[in-house]
Amino acid sequence: MVAERARARDILIGIDAGTSVIKAVAFDLGGRQIGAAAVPNRYEAGEDGSATQSLQQTWADCAGALRGLADRVDGLAHRTSAVAVTAQGDGTWLVGRGDAPVADAWLWLDARAAPTVAELDARPEARARFEATGTGLNTCQQGSQLAHMDRTRPELLDRAEVALHCKDWLYLMLTGVRATDPSEASFTFGNFRDRRYDETVIEALGLAHRRRLLPEIVEGTETTHPLSREAAAQTGLLAGTPVALGYVDMAMTAFGAGVYGGGTDVACSTVGSTGVHMRAVPVEAVHLNQEGTGYVIPIPVPGIVTQVQTNMAATLNLDWVLGLAAEILRDTGHAVPLSALIGRIEDWLHASRPGQILYHPYISEAGERGPFVDAKARAGFTGLSLGHRYPDLVRAVVEGLGLAMRDCYAAMGTLPTELRLTGGAARSRGLRGVLAAAVGAPARVSAREEAGAAGAAMMAAVAVGAYPDMDACVAEWVTPLLGPSEPPDPALAEIYGCLYPAFAAAREAMRPVWQGLDAARRVATPGDAASSRRSTP
Structure with a gap:
């Protein structure tokens, strides 16, 4: 199929603007990655729960990544058939007159809307809102943030003409079109x-009077807009190049890694700093849990959506437990880089017994959002005894990630029959074994390096006619990159099957404890927490 296509325009570019880095990735029309460039991202985090990012700097960094890609791929501008953009989800990017930013964006990490979320969730209309969206309300989302701004910072919304997300802002800068x-x-x-x-x-969000802020909805597999002259000058690409608006990064990453195609009841988990757990189902098969949590996110296939549960922190838990060892070694004059300790995880797993300690991986300062929402949730070990040593703690943290994954899939209905993994942690065979056993399903790893950018580029491929539909594109871009099936260890699966009810019961029992800890911390740290801010790469 690919050999028959014209070669003058033989490249598709996928942009993936994450929280920590913005990537521009070039693919040939058959899905082979041929070049990539990245620019670090930065945001400001405050002790009041704020997490904000400059819109102008984000666009400048995106343009810089595209220029960097041109340095790595010969003739990029003239060879590019189309560009597609995806980015970090949720958050609020307000734009006003002349497409100028109203203020720095509120990111998905921003926790300031927590009081408004609690109030909105207590309203009688809350269940109807959930039944329509399939998505539980949390502080990450634009709806929550706009409702909170409307109460606390209405002047921001008064000055805004449109409320965008990160990818929408970049699409506006690329094309001059306001859309989502x-x-x-x-x-x-x-x-x-x-x-x-x-x-x-x-109306359930209390935003009927702000309805004008919502942009036009554009389907990126069907509609593109031309790259503007201004954007061409800043990126080095050719004016008029078609630009497709991708879906949110969670959907694009899972799509590029294999959440759709090649089997029934397939699930896909991205195990990175956060944990994203998704399964693709027909619209009529969506399972809406009684707790009102999770997301239902369409993917660019008619009639198919993904059910999603997300952990606020996944490998951040490993960073924490390994960081403890690194600090102790450094303080005793034996400094060891964290990367060296990551290589020891397999050894520590072999040196410890499974199922001895429970660990709840809620290490994020923003609490947890899947499969329950609690901004006060915090990590903790249960079941420690004198005989336990550091390898046991490391294993408990790894097992906590697996049990939290199972917790998320259980909230979507039955457990999946196949687990597809992407993210840096998926490279560890020992960690894959724990995750597969915790879910009780064979695991396959996608060899796709940049799944988010690939998912977006796949949309562009269909939009410009390189493929007739997404199924044909998946068959060439995704399926061949899936590794062999790795069945779970039966003995380990049995242990985790017995351990999971205790894991779930313990996290329910801890909720009043988290409330008490939060109250105690507030007493212990009086003053204006918002006055202390830090810059985060």
């Missing part, structure tokens, strides 16, 4: 069944 995509539009303000805005949802 069906995924973020429907899980925030709409209905996953028709992928349109839902007035019941908007």
Whole structure:
């Protein structure tokens, strides 16, 4: 199929603007990655729970990544058939007159909307909102943040003409078009069944009087807009190059890694700093849990959506437990880089017995959002005894990630029959073995290096006619990169099957403890917490 295509325009570019880095990745029309460039991202985090990012700097960094890609791929501008953009999800990027930013963006990490989320969730309309969106309300989302701004910073919304997400902002800078995509539009303000805005949802959020801020919804596999002259001058690409608006990064990463295609009841987990757990199902098969948590996110296939549960922290837990050892070694004059300790995880797993200690991996200062929402949730060990040593703690943290993954999939209905993994942690065979056993399903690892950028580029491939539909694109871009099936160890799966009920019961029992700890911390640290801020790479 690929050999028959014209070679004058033989490259697709996928942009993936994450929280920590912005990547521009070039693929040939058959899905082979041929070049990549990245620029570090930065945001400001405050002790008041704020997490903000400059819109102008984000665009400058995106343009810089595209220029860097041109340095790595010969003739990039003239060879590019289309560009597609995805980015970090949720958050609020307000734009006003002349497409100028109103203020720095509130990121998905921003926790300031917590009081408003609690109030909105207590309203009688909350369940109707959840039934329409399939998505539990949390502080990450634009709907929550806009509702909170409306109460506490209404002047921001008064000056805004449109409320965008990160990828939408970059699309605006690339094309001059204010728009969003069906995924973020429907899980925030709409209905996953028709992928349109839902007035019941908007009213439940108390935002009917701010309805004008919601942009047009554009389907990126069908509609593109030309790269503007201004953007061409800044990126080095050719004006008029088609640009496709991708879906949110969670959906694009899972799509590029294999959440859709090649089997029934397949699940895909991205095990990175955060944990994202997804399964693709027909709209009519969506399971909405009674707790009202998780997301339902459309993917660029008609009639198919993903059910999603997300952990605020995944490998951040490993960074923490390994960081403890690194600090102790450094303080005793034996400094060891964290990368060296990561290589020891397999040894520590072999040196410890499974299922001895429970660990709840809620290490994020923003608490947890999947499969329950609690901004006060915190990590902890249960079951320590005198005989336990450091390898046991490391194993408990790894097992905690697996049990938290199972917790998320259990909230979507039955457990999956195949688990596809992506993210840096998926490279560890020992960790894969724990995750597979915790879920009770064979694991396959995607060899795709940049799954998010690939998922976006796949949308562009269909939009410009390189493939007739997404199924044909998946068959060439995704399926061949899936590794062999790795069945779970039966004995380990049995242990975790017995351990999981205790894991779930313990996290429920801990909720009043987390509340008490939060109250105690507030007494112990009086003063204006917002006055202390830090810059985060």
